[in-house]
Amino acid sequence: MENKWDHFYKKSYEQRLSLIAEAANLSKAQLDLLGRSLNPRSGELIENNLTDYPLPEGIAVGLVVNGHEHLVPMVTEEPSVIAAASNGAKLLSAGAGIHCSVPDNLVSGQVIVKDADPHQVTKFVHDYQQQLIQIADQSHPSVLKYGGGAKGLDVRILSKQFLSVDLLVDTGEAMGANIINTMLEAVSNWLSEQLTVETTMAILTNFADKAIVEVSGKVAMAKLGTKSLSGPQVAQKIADASQIAQLDIRRATTHNKGIMNGVDAAVMAFGNDWRAVESAAHAFAARSGSYQGLSTWEIDEDQLVGRMSLPVPIGFVGGASKVLPLAGINKQIAQIDNSREEMQVVAALGLAQNLAALKALVTDGIQKGHMNLQLRSLALSNGTTMQELPVVVQKLQGMDHPSSQTVKEILKILRR
Ligand code: MEV
Numbered sequence: 001m002e003n004k005w006d007h008f009y010k011k012s013y014e015q016r017l018s019l020i021a022e023a024a025n026l027s028k029a030q031l032d033l034l035g036r037s038l039n040p041r042s043g044e045l046i047e048n049n050l051t052d053y054p055l056p057e058g059i060a061v062g063l064v065v066n067g068h069e070h071l072v073p074m075v076t077e078e079p080s081v082i083a084a085a086s087n088g089a090k091l092l093s094a095g096a097g098i099h100c101s102v103p104d105n106l107v108s109g110q111v112i113v114k115d116a117d118p119h120q121v122t123k124f125v126h127d128y129q130q131q132l133i134q135i136a137d138q139s140h141p142s143v144l145k146y147g148g149g150a151k152g153l154d155v156r157i158l159s160k161q162f163l164s165v166d167l168l169v170d171t172g173e174a175m176g177a178n179i180i181n182t183m184l185e186a187v188s189n190w191l192s193e194q195l196t197v198e199t200t201m202a203i204l205t206n207f208a209d210k211a212i213v214e215v216s217g218k219v220a221m222a223k224l225g226t227k228s229l230s231g232p233q234v235a236q237k238i239a240d241a242s243q244i245a246q247l248d249i250r251r252a253t254t255h256n257k258g259i260m261n262g263v264d265a266a267v268m269a270f271g272n273d274w275r276a277v278e279s280a281a282h283a284f285a286a287r288s289g290s291y292q293g294l295s296t297w298e299i300d301e302d303q304l305v306g307r308m309s310l311p312v313p314i315g316f317v318g319g320a321s322k323v324l325p326l327a328g329i330n331k332q333i334a335q336i337d338n339s340r341e342e343m344q345v346v347a348a349l350g351l352a353q354n355l356a357a358l359k360a361l362v363t364d365g366i367q368k369g370h371m372n373l374q375l376r377s378l379a380l381s382n383g384t385t386m387q388e389l390p391v392v393v394q395k396l397q398g399m400d401h402p403s404s405q406t407v408k409e410i411l412k413i414l415r416r
Contacts (some may be wrong), residue, residue, distance in 0.1 A: 072266055
C-alpha cells in the first residue's frame with residue numbers, strides 16, 4: 001500500500017510542505033516563518049529541504065595570529081562564548097600574539113582489505129607505489145593542476161583478517177573529501193583486480209593527523225590578576241587546571257569542549273564540516289590511549305605559556321562554502337586567503353577560548369558571566385532600552401530571584 005511519505009524526495013517543495021503542515025498541524029504563522037527562512041539554494045546541498053535554520057553569528061575581536069590581527073566570525077547559540085573568545089584573544093595578543101604553524105596539510109584515507117596475505121599486499125603496494133599514485137591521480141586529474149595529488153601509500157596490519165592500505169593526498173585548498181574518496185575507490189578497484197582480494201570499503205579517515213596546527217601563545221602573568229588573586233596565583237591555577245585535564249577524562253572532556261566552543265563556531269562560520277573537525281579533535285585527544293586535554297598551560301619565568309596541537313581538517317574552497325554566501329563574506333571579514341591561514345585562525349581561536357574559560361573557572365567561576373548575559377536578556381525582553389540597560393542590570397544583580405515582574409517594577413520607578 002502506498003504510504004504518503006513514499007517518494008517524499010520526488011515531491012515538489014509545496015507538496016512536501018503541505019504534507020508536513022498537515023502532519024504537524026502547523027499554523028499559518030509557522031508556515032510563513034518556514035517560508036521566510038528558506039534559502040532556495042539550500043536544496044543544492046541537502047535533500048528534502050524544508051527551510052534554513054538560522055543561528056546567531058557574532059565577531060570575536062583582537063586575535064593576533066603570526067603578527068596579523070583577525071576579526072573572527074563565530075556561529076554559536078551559546079551565551080558568553082564570543083565575549084570569552086575576545087577576552088582570551090586580548091590576553092594572548094598583548095605580547096607577541098599567537099604563533100601558529102601547519103607542518104603538513106594532507107588528507108588520508110584507507111582501503112580495507114580482507115583475508116589477504118599481509119606480506120603479499122605490503123610488497124605489492126611498495127613495488128607498485130608509482131602506479132598506484134598514478135591510478136589515484138588519474139581518477140581525479142584536476143588535483144594535479146595546482147600541484148596536488150596522491151603522495152604515497154602504506155600498509156598497516158589491523159588483525160589476522162584485515163589490512164588497511166593508507167593513501168595520503170594533497171587536496172590543495174579543498175577539504176578534499178570527494179577528491180580522496182574518488183581516488184580510494186579507484187585504488188580499491190585496482191587492488192582487488194590485481195591481487196584478487198576482497199576490499200571491504202574505501203573511505204577517507206577523519207583521524208586528521210596530517211592536518212595539524214601547532215599553536216602557542218604567551219600571557220604576561222601580571223595581566224592575569226583579579227581583585228582577590230595576584231597574576232602569578234591565577235597563572236598557577238590555570239597551569240593546575242591544565243594538568244588536571246591531562247590526568248582525568250572527566251575534566252579533559254570539558255576542557256576540550258571549551259576549546260571546541262571556539263573552533264566549531266569559526267568552522268561553521270567558514271562553511272566547513274564541523275563534525276569532521278570535532279571527530280578529528282577528540283580522536284587526537286585520545287591518541288596516547290587515554291583521552292587528555294588538547295592544550296597545556298605552563299609557567300615560564302613571568303609568562304603563562306599555552307601550547308596545543310590540533311587537527312583542523314577544513315578547506316578554503318569547495319564543499320558547502322560555494323552555496324553558502326555568508327561563508328565567503330566571513331572569510332573576507334576574517335581576512336584569510338587560503339586554507340592554512342583559515343586553519344591557523346581556527347586553532348588560535350580555540351586556544352584563546354580555552355584560556356578565557358580556564359581563567360574564568362579558576363577565578364570568578366563560570367556562572368558570573370553567564371548570569372550577566374541572562375540578566376541582560378531578561379531586561380531587554382521586558383522592554384528595557386539600551387540606555388536603561390546598565391542601570392537595570394545592576395539592580396537585577398543585587399536581587400535573589402529576578403523575574404519579568406522585577407524588571408517591570410524597576411522600569412516603572414526608573415521612568416517616573
Ligand atoms: C562551557 O561551554 C565550556 C567550559 O565548561 C569549558 C571548561 O570547563 O574548560 C567553561
